[in-house]
Amino acid sequence: MDVATDQTPAGPLLALRGISKRFTGIRALDRVDLDVHAGELHVLFGENGAGKSTLINVVSGTFASDEGTMHFGGEEVRHLTPQRARAIGISPVFQEFSLVPSLTVEENLFLGREVTSGGVLHAREMRKRATALIDELGFDLDPSQRVDDLSRAHQQMAEIAKALLGRVRLLILDEPTASLTERETGRLFELIARLKNQDVGLIYVSHRMREIRALADRVTILRDGRHIRTLDAATSTDGELVELMTGRKIDLLYPTIMHKPDKVMVDVENLTLADGSVRDVNFHARAGEITGIAGLVGCGKSELIRAIYGIEPIVSGMVRIDGLPYEFPAPRRSLKHGIAYFPANRVAEGLALSRPIRENASMTVLDLPAFARFGVLRQAAERIKIQGVMEALQLRPPNIERTAGALSGGNRQKVMLGRALTRELTVFLFDEPSVGIDVGAKLEVYEFMKRLVEAGAAVIVVSSELPEVLALSKRLYVMHHGRIAAELADAEKTEQNVLASFFREHLVAEVA
Numbered sequence: 262m263d264v265a266t267d268q269t270p271a272g273p274l275l276a277l278r279g280i281s282k283r284f285t286g287i288r289a290l291d292r293v294d295l296d297v298h299a300g301e302l303h304v305l306f307g308e309n310g311a312g313k314s315t316l317i318n319v320v321s322g323t324f325a326s327d328e329g330t331m332h333f334g335g336e337e338v339r340h341l342t343p344q345r346a347r348a349i350g351i352s353p354v355f356q357e358f359s360l361v362p363s364l365t366v367e368e369n370l371f372l373g374r375e376v377t378s379g380g381v382l383h384a385r386e387m388r389k390r391a392t393a394l395i396d397e398l399g400f401d402l403d404p405s406q407r408v409d410d411l412s413r414a415h416q417q418m419a420e421i422a423k424a425l426l427g428r429v430r431l432l433i434l435d436e437p438t439a440s441l442t443e444r445e446t447g448r449l450f451e452l453i454a455r456l457k458n459q460d461v462g463l464i465y466v467s468h469r470m471r472e473i474r475a476l477a478d479r480v481t482i483l484r485d486g487r488h489i490r491t492l493d494a495a496t497s498t499d500g501e502l503v504e505l506m507t508g509r510k511i512d513l514l515y516p517t518i519m520h521k522p523d524k525v526m527v528d529v530e531n532l533t534l535a536d537g538s539v540r541d542v543n544f545h546a547r548a549g550e551i552t553g554i555a556g557l558v559g560c561g562k563s564e565l566i567r568a569i570y571g572i573e574p575i576v577s578g579m580v581r582i583d584g585l586p587y588e589f590p591a592p593r594r595s596l597k598h599g600i601a602y603f604p605a606n607r608v609a610e611g612l613a614l615s616r617p618i619r620e621n622a623s624m625t626v627l628d629l630p631a632f633a634r635f636g637v638l639r640q641a642a643e644r645i646k647i648q649g650v651m652e653a654l655q656l657r658p659p660n661i662e663r664t665a666g667a668l669s670g671g672n673r674q675k676v677m678l679g680r681a682l683t684r685e686l687t688v689f690l691f692d693e694p695s696v697g698i699d700v701g702a703k704l705e706v707y708e709f710m711k712r713l714v715e716a717g718a719a720v721i722v723v724s725s726e727l728p729e730v731l732a733l734s735k736r737l738y739v740m741h742h743g744r745i746a747a748e749l750a751d752a753e754k755t756e757q758n759v760l761a762s763f764f765r766e767h768l769v770a771e772v773a
């Protein structure tokens with residue numbers, strides 16, 4: 262990646278004054294001021310729907326602001342387009358992915374800026390530059406793979422690589438780690454440190470307190486489209502940030518869950534999947550407790566619960582639900598069996614963006630025949646129920662008749678969560694439950710889980726966030742390379758033991 266070396270002027274790299282942006286019926290940004298200096302990492306912090314992505318879209322030329330001014334490198338910028346923004350060194354990585362799925366990684370990297378000489382495409386030159394960039398980033402990514410064959414973590418890496426191709430003076434990252442593993446997150450943080458040394462300015466959006474602590478120089482808090490305050494990260498506390506964000510005091514603790522382990526609801530015996538991502542796995546989950554599954558991205562933990570729900574083909578082994586064999590799982594039958602599944606990749610896996618939130622949350626998309634049988638009264642009851650669930654999840658704005666497409670990223674995820682919570686179900690499979698949602702909603706999701714298990718449901722939580730899965734689960738499985746590497750209960754359930762089980766597996770693999 263080339264980093265601009267030109268002398269940065271004394272003033273801020275980016276200066277926004279009085280930026281406003283309206284969508285129909287909503288003031289997404291209301292006279293926002295923001296300064297970002299060269300070499301500074303500036304975090305935007307705010308609840309789902311506060312206006313963070315909208316502000317980023319204005320700075321990167323995707324949306325025109327309704328009012329306000331923008332200066333970049335000391336010069337006023339008007340009529341910004343995405344192309345113009347890139348040309349002056351503003352490089353965004355968006356929350357919703359922008360890659361073309363049917364193209365390869367390198368084709369995506371060079372899309373619109375193909376390396377040519379006299380009009381001839383230099384395939385070899387592009388391959389070389391793509392490989393060099395990916396190597397420098399330390400990502401384990403094959404430039405010749407098609408994007409739709411990549412995992413979400415790898416797609417995220419490709420997005421970041423794309424943003425870093427060319428001259429970068431301001432790098433904008435909108436929740437970049439939401440689908441990265443610990444390892445890639447580490448690489449990204451190293452890269453960020455290097456960029457800062459090279460005087461690149463950064464705007465960084467995250468809901469993860471630990472990241473904000475590790476990276477931020479300053480934090481700007483947005484609430485309801487307004488600039489609330491800009492603080493030095495070093496001298497502000499987590500509590501202060503959250504209070505400014507929500508306008509109220511919030512306890513950042515995990516809820517205390519009263520587990521009452523009861524009968525085995527999900528029993529998996531020698532399960533092996535067609536693609537080999539899960540091999541010979543035995544595990545069970547009881548009613549009345551949260552069973553956690555930890556492990557690095559790619560260890561097979563998501564595939565395992567997807568197979569139980571019926572999205573991944575099983576080649577051998579057995580799944581039992583409530584003691585009875587469940588053969589050939591399929592989503593619709595899973596629902597009938599009382600199993601709900603929350604995908605990690607919530608937007609891609611099933612929101613109808615042009616349909617109202619109410620319909621999306623009621624699962625009409627998945628379950629049309631059942632809905633067609635509803636009488637008018639039941640529809641009204643359904644509406645009230647959905648309204649209640651979405652209020653509890655703090656949907657912003659709280660109008661379930663708006664289209665899902667008009668929601669911010671985190672609010673879309675709440676709709677997906679709302680789906681399963683509007684039904685009577687007994688087994689809940691959560692894949693990365695807190696990705697992309699703000700602190701308030703996260704606590705609400707944890708509270709939901711607490712209510713579900715305490716009411717006797719079996720809850721399985723798959724998470725790459727170790728503190729989350731440690732705090733929530735009563736029993737925890739650790740997966741590694743498609744197998745169960747450890748089962749830890751109660752007091753054995755520590756970060757050290759989880760990490761030790763990875764090492765043990767490595768040693769075993771090397772000796773074998």
Ligand SMILES: Nc1ncnc2c1ncn2[C@@H]1O[C@H](COP(=O)(O)OP(=O)(O)OP(=O)(O)O)[C@@H](O)[C@H]1O
Nearest residue numbers: 284289309310311312313314315667669670671672
């Ligand atoms: N294309 C759109 N049409 C209508 N309203 C929109 C559109 N995009 C965003 N909004 C609204 O603007 C407000 C700000 O949304 P924005 O996406 O900026 O939030 P955010 O702070 O990025 O939230 P999150 O943490 O959930 O990503 C929200 O109320 C949202 O519903």
Ligand SMILES: [Mg+2]
Nearest residue numbers: 314356669670
């Ligand atoms: Mg957003």
